[in-house]
Amino acid sequence: MSRLAIALFDDEGPFVRASTRALARDFRILGQWGPYPLEIFEDHGDTRAIVWAVAITGILGAAAMFALATFSTYAYPFDSGGRPLFTWQTFLIPSTEFLALTGAIGGVIALFIKAGLTRLHHRAFDLAEVERASRDSFVLALACDTGDSANAAVALLAEAGAFHTRVVE
Amino acid sequence: MKPHTRPEHGRQWTLPSVRTLGDVTEIVLAPLMDRKAGRNYWFAFAASLAIAAVGATAIGWSIAVGPGLWGNNTSVVWGFPIANYVWWIGIGNAGTLISSLLLLTRQDWRASINRFAEAMTLFAVSMAGIFPILHLGRQTYFYWMAPYPSTMTLWPQWRSALVWDFWAILCYLLFSVLFFYVGLIPDLAALRDRSGKLGWRRFYGFFAMGWQGSARQWRTQERLHKALAVLAVPLVCSVHSIVGLDFAASMMPGWIESVFPPYFVVGALFSGFAMVVLIALVLRWSMGLEGIITSAHFDAMAKILLAAAIIMSASYASEWFSAAWSGEAADLALVRFEFTGAYWPLYIAMLACNVAAPQLFWVPRLRTSVRVLVGVSLAVLLGMWLERILIIMETLSTGYDPGFFRLYSATFVDFAILAGTLGAFVWLFLVFARVLPVCSMYETRKLLARERENDA
The missing domain is CATH 3.30.70.260 (ACT domain)
Incomplete structure (x- = not known):
């Protein structure tokens, strides 16, 4: 340094x-x-990647869950009161839940990458003053x-x- | 507690005794770092653990012998397990909803309550998750609800409300853990930097993941926190709507109502806020947090409880009105049964707790009275539990076919399991209060800074 x-x-x-x-x-x-976070910190780096990571992983997760529900319904056909097998309305329920979960997982991974976390030691920690920031x-x-x-x-x-x-x- | 009035010094969410950013850190961390747990703490710890052990024994006994130990019968097949599940998940829904909704609506006062509200979510959802598994009867096969390549080529039945519940609980619990963790990282760094013992420094340091509080880290963390809050609000609403659909997707009188999903979401917020008020009172008193949990917080929460009580009252009224308007014999019979049937004292008690008791909060002075806050919060929690069990008992005890009319009475094992989950919930909270900061320090510092600006 x-x-x-x-x-x-x-x-x-x-x-x-x-x-x-x-x-x-x-x-x-x-x-x-x-x-604590300040407005002037907003100039530091583009954080759109976080939102994109949440959106993309969430949509992929939801699509995967919907595909799994569709596939498994035909893989194990079950006649429930004569209703059609492709009951997409009910498939949307676990897909929606999974969207939120996979979106959050994608977002946390993006946070780790963008914020340089999981790096337990950094040169900044050699400065005693930095500890006061917490x-x-x-x-x-x-x-x-x-x-x-x-x-x-x-x-x-x-x-x-x-x-x-x-x-x- | 002094009644809340807008103070002349411009500060309401922190007391003037909290002067510096360091004061906030000290107020929150001192009970963890500097003070030993007192006799009251250890008494509560032992008592809650003992009650949890009684519950665990009852659960073990139920698994060994079977659901015949419960009050469930051939008509009232859901009984305590499902009522307890709905009640716990309602409380669990509120924590993340409160935190995310208040974050998105820029209610800075959330800083003092969001952390323990989110912890409440984690513990309550964990308790809720026990009941559907127990209710299966053959608990060892619960994993059949998960999609996996079974040798029998068996897949989950996606049209079943049980499978919806499985995904709702699983996704919501894991999501809430991540939401809680993202908000906790900066405070874990504070714990790491202040811990004296190497073991604790390593423990907190590991989970802080190398957080320094740099501009870039704050920017990224804040962005993700808001993005997760945007996901959390519809998630929470969907989770409790799914619980509402467990009932509404059936053909039973009193259940097949389109109002159920939103009615369940508001009910969850209602019982959850009551629990948050109780926890806030206990933490404020036991951990000396008067400087950052003020009468203004209780005033605001009491107003929300009052608003929720009014919406709940409208929901009950809509149920009666729907029955009268439709003229459906089974629906009318159910409403008549609610007021005159075998369970009428419980129904009236439920209305007294959920509709009447919160009306006290129209009086500003009572919104900051500790006794009234405790009394009304307990009443709401009891009232919401009664509502859950009555939804099940009344519909299933009557139904359409008089040949199936059968009353329900819970057994000792039913009560022991419910008490056990309460004990486990309290015990988890006691552990949490000694290991992690119960209030978000960085958000409270920011709140203090804004209040000082207004003051100046």
Whole structure:
């Protein structure tokens, strides 16, 4: 990891202010962490894949269940009061339930992939400050290539309202 | 509890004593991490486990000897097992419905109640799933409901309501586990980071899956949570509609009614909210959560109970009206039997619990009175159970053919199994309350931040 300036904020206002100012002054944001989701996080990556994963796996699951019900009805024909074998209305019931289940499974798998989960260790965990994001603080890390830019970054973060700043070599 | 009035400081869902984001974390995690379980906890733990053991014994006895131990007879073939199934799954439906519906309608106050409501769903649906299997009589063959390449080339009968129930319970339970887990991941990370002991850090760390709370992770998790909520609402409605169809798809008087599916969904919400109110009161008192479960929450939940009671009253009235309007002799006889037959005291008690008792919530002061909340919630839970058993007893005791008229009376084993599931439900909840955060910390932090903004 190259040199970076890291800061802790106890409120979202100063954190958002620092992030905005950092971008305006051409600092590269290496990471943003928080104890709850913020609107500014919406700029981070396209999450349409999540919705597509839910929709596609859900529809595939429902179609598979419908196909199974149709196949098995003919594989084991059972005359129930003279009703037709292809009672598609009743096949829709388990298909609908299965749509929700397979959609959810697809969505969770997509979450793991898109959010980089199942990776139990990450370089970010080496920064003690990041742990505070799960508890009470917002964390912002800015890339600094030189000693001067590190000083400028720390000054920017402190001015925005950080209660803790540090340069990590 | 102080009556709820819109406070001058602009905060209603969190108390002013909760000042920082860290306070929320401490309030929720301190009972798990810092405080030992007290005598009351261990007493409840032992008592619920003992009651669950009695239920397990009754179930084991029923499996060994057969359904002859129950009150079911040749006319009332459904009896307690199906009534208990419908009651439990109703409670189970409410947790995910409350959580997803309130998420989609942007009701931020859900933050304090959604976690334990979702846990309630998991435990209640697990209890519900026991009963259809028990009721099969030959429980060891329950897996025949699942489609698999059997050597006898036998496949499930897709036109059977029993198969619909199998898929409804299975899919709903697994879906609810995933919905619960997706909302829990950030809080598991908080537990991982705060746990002192290595074993617990590893345990929570494993399930947190490497969550850091980065911008990208939040964005993805939030998107999925909402997508799942969109799936959850129709799923929940379909699950309890299927339970309603178990009755409505038959030809029996009192059951063959098109109002049953929505009526069952509202009934589920009604009993589920009553259970959520009770659990919220117990958790608030026992875990010191007064700062984040306020009188405003109870005020809101009591209003929902009142609204549900009005819809339930309309459903009962529509049942009587349909019988009168159709002029069908069997339907009219059934309504007459409800008010004058052998079970009339239970029917009147059901109306008192489901229709009359929640009317107390028209009085604002009573919506935040602990005694009234406990009393009405218990009444609703009892009333909804009576409704479930009466739907079965009244129709099957009378029906069309006088030759089949036969009354129903439950046995000790029936009550022992019901009590056992109640004990197991409480026991599971007690374990949950010591292992996982009962309130969603990250959503409550967000709620606090919004309230502080309004305050400023």
